Amino acid sequence: MNRIDRVTAILIQLQSRKVVKAQDIADRFGISLRTVYRDINTLCEAGVPIIGEAGVGYSIMEGYRLPPVMFTREEATAFLTAEKLIEKLTDNSIRESYQSAMYKVRSVLRSSEKSLLEHIENRIEIRQKPLPPGLANAKHAFLHPILQSISEKRSLQVQYKAFNKEQSTDRLIEPIGIFYAYDCWHVVAYCHLRLEYRDFRVDRIRNLHLTAIPFSREHPLLKEYLQQNASNRKLQTVVIEVEKTMMRYLETQKYEYGFVDQTEVGDYVEMTFFTAWPEAILRWFTLYAEHGRIISPEALIEQFREKITRLYQSVALPVTV
Structure with a gap:
């Protein structure tokens, strides 16, 4: 430049x-x-x-503004790509606001850039996993009020259905930030019910109301909280070994489980993970167990033996009527 x-x-x-x-x-x-x-x-x-x-x-100085800027072809294409991502990965509140902003962006583009966007608009597609029943047609628009809560330091009243719970609970929370991971949005907030910071999945929020109640304390930045939370976890080292021929199926999945290193050992690949949830690795490894083995820790090996025994018994024992 x-x-x-x-x-x-x-x-x-x-x-x-x-x-x-x-x-x-x-x-x-x-x-x-x-x-x-x-x-x-x-x-x-x-x-x-x-x-x-x-x-x-x-x-x-307040009041000084440049006239509308001209975007390059690469910048215009980046805007279009971002629009596709926002359309698929956010809720109605964010989508509508971004679409409104895109109309303003398009209005200052040169004719050649407008033609470019019209030409490639239907040639960019974002595919994602199907949503669970009940969420696919959800009209909730929670991301915008969550961000408004953070900006204005006003508490949220939410109705939240935790995993494997039949009933929803009413919670007063003070959000500190949102992040996207594992195909869903999360909001990290101080929960007055639990009296600690919690990670809430936005798709499990059943109702939400922005209150006039101010935050009760100063909160850390989201990045600081996530870094501190990760350092406080008791990470365990898990080592597994799988056949080289299976690595093409594991390459994109391993990073979700705390992958840090791998070494080729003959016809196998030895992979090392640092994780606070070794049970999650165990469930994942079970899918490929016939093509590898768990090397350490011994406690996880024992859990795997018990799991395989239970699976065998569930299919081998006769069903009584």
Whole structure:
């Protein structure tokens, strides 16, 4: 990227946030802080009203705006791809807001970029696993009020149906963030019922209401909480061995179970996992058990023997009428 393009991009970045740190600009463009200072000075000399505060960052004086920017073909394509992802992986509230934003983005595109999007729009498809019955046609729009709760620091009243529970429970929660994993959205929140932070699956929320009750405490950032939570877990080392011919089926699945390393041993591949839930690895390994073995820990090997015995007994013993 040449200097003119970089300075223009820095100006757009400054308009995208209330305050932008010099280090964030340096990290984005791979330049030194000295170069950042020179580029900011160039913008100031060009008449851009930039306010700089030591230890805080840069901001643009309220009211200053550039005219609508022109997007490149690659940026326009990225917007379209993001639209497809949001359409499939979010709820109605986020989809409708993003579609409204996309109309505004499309309105400032050049004719050639508009033609490009129209040409490839039906050539990008996001496939996902079918939703469970009852959720496939769900009209709930919970992500937006959850984010509103976080932004305004107002508690949520939710009706939540936990896994393997017949009845839903009413909970007052204080969300700290949302994340997407294992084909569903999660909200991490302080739960007043359990008096601790909990991970709630959004698809198990049956009802939700944004209250006027303010948060009762200062909460950690989501990233900090997840990192701290992971470090507090008692991780166990699990080692399994499978035939090389089976690896094509396992390559994309192993990362869901804490995979860290693998080594080829003859006709087998030895895989090592760090996990807080060795039972989950056991259930997964059972699918491929005839093509491998558990090496350690011994307790998991014993659990596997018991599991196989129960499975054998369930199919071998005669059914009494």
